[in-house]
Amino acid sequence: MKTKRIIIYGRVSTAEQNHESQLREVQEYFARRWGESAVTTIITDTASGAKTSREGLDRVMHLVRRGKVDVVACFKLDRLGRSLPHLAQIISEFDQHNVAIVATSQGIDTSHDSPAGRLQMHVLMAVAEFERTLIVERVRAGQTAARAKGVKFGRPSTLNQHKEMVLELLRSGWTCRRIAAEKTIPLGSVFRLSRALRAATSACGG
Numbered sequence: 371m372k373t374k375r376i377i378i379y380g381r382v383s384t385a386e387q388n389h390e391s392q393l394r395e396v397q398e399y400f401a402r403r404w405g406e407s408a409v410t411t412i413i414t415d416t417a418s419g420a421k422t423s424r425e426g427l428d429r430v431m432h433l434v435r436r437g438k439v440d441v442v443a444c445f446k447l448d449r450l451g452r453s454l455p456h457l458a459q460i461i462s463e464f465d466q467h468n469v470a471i472v473a474t475s476q477g478i479d480t481s482h483d484s485p486a487g488r489l490q491m492h493v494l495m496a497v498a499e500f501e502r503t504l505i506v507e508r509v510r511a512g513q514t515a516a517r518a519k520g521v522k523f524g525r526p527s528t529l530n531q532h533k534e535m536v537l538e539l540l541r542s543g544w545t546c547r548r549i550a551a552e553k554t555i556p557l558g559s560v561f562r563l564s565r566a567l568r569a570a571t572s573a574c575g576g
Contacts, residue, residue: 374408374481376400376441377430381415381449389414392445399474400443431460434467441481443472461494536563 378396380389393412400408415426427450433439442464444450451457464471470481471494480491532555539549546564550557 372407374404374440375438376404376408376410376443377433377439378410378412379414379426379430379442379444379449380412381417381424381426381444383417385416387416392449396443396445396472396474399472403479431463434464434469437467439467439469441470441472443474445473446475447471447473447478458497458499461497465491465495533563536560537567540564540567 378393378400380393380396382389393414397410400410413426413430415424417424430439430442434442442450447457451460461471470479471491472479472481478490478494479486480494532553535553536549536555539553540546540563546557546560549555550560
C-alpha cells in the first residue's frame with residue numbers, strides 16, 4: 371500500500387484554548403484507517419476563523435500546491451475555511467491537486483480508497499460551485515443596482531486627459547489623422563471628439 375502523506379490541521383481561536391482534543395480524535399482515526407502506512411504532519415493555528423491569513427493554513431496550502439500532500443484532515447470543516455466562500459475555494463483547490471479531505475467529526479472522508487469518497491467530494495464540489503455561482507450573482511446584482519444609480523465601472527477614459535488639446539488642434543485646422551498620428555491617440559477617439567465638436571458648433575449656430 372502506498373504511504374499516505376497526511377497533514378492534520380487544527381485551529382483554535384484563542385491562546386486559552388488548546389488543540390489537543392480535536393487533534394487526538396483525528397490521529398486516532400488515521401491510526402485505525404491506515405496505521406503505519408501513513409506519514410502525518412501536524413500543523414496548527416491559533417487565530418480567529420475570520421482572519422484572512424493564517425500562518426499554519428498558508429503552509430498547508432503551500433504544501434498542497436507543491437504536490438506534497440495526499441490528505442488534509444481536520445476535526446470539522448469550519449477549522450479550515452473562514453467562511454463558506456473561502457471553504458469552497460479550498461475544496462476546489464484540493465480537488466485540482468487530487469488531495470482528499472477528512473473531517474472526522476462530520477464523517478467526511480473523500481480519499482479514493484474510501485467507497486463513498488468520490489461521492490462525498492462530488493457533493494462538496496457541487497456545494498462549492500453553488501457558492502461561487504451565488505457570489506457571481508450577488509456581484510452582478512450589486513453592479514446593476516449601482517449602474518442604476520449612475521455609478522460607472524471600468525477605467526476612466528484616457529481620452530479625457532487629451533480632450534482639450536484635441537479640440538484646440540481641431541479648431542486650429544488639424545485633421546483627425548494628423549492628431550492621431552502625432553499625438554499617439556486612437557483615431558476612433560479623435561473622430562468621436564471631432565463629431566462632438568461639430569455637433570456643438572452646429573447647435574450654437576456656428
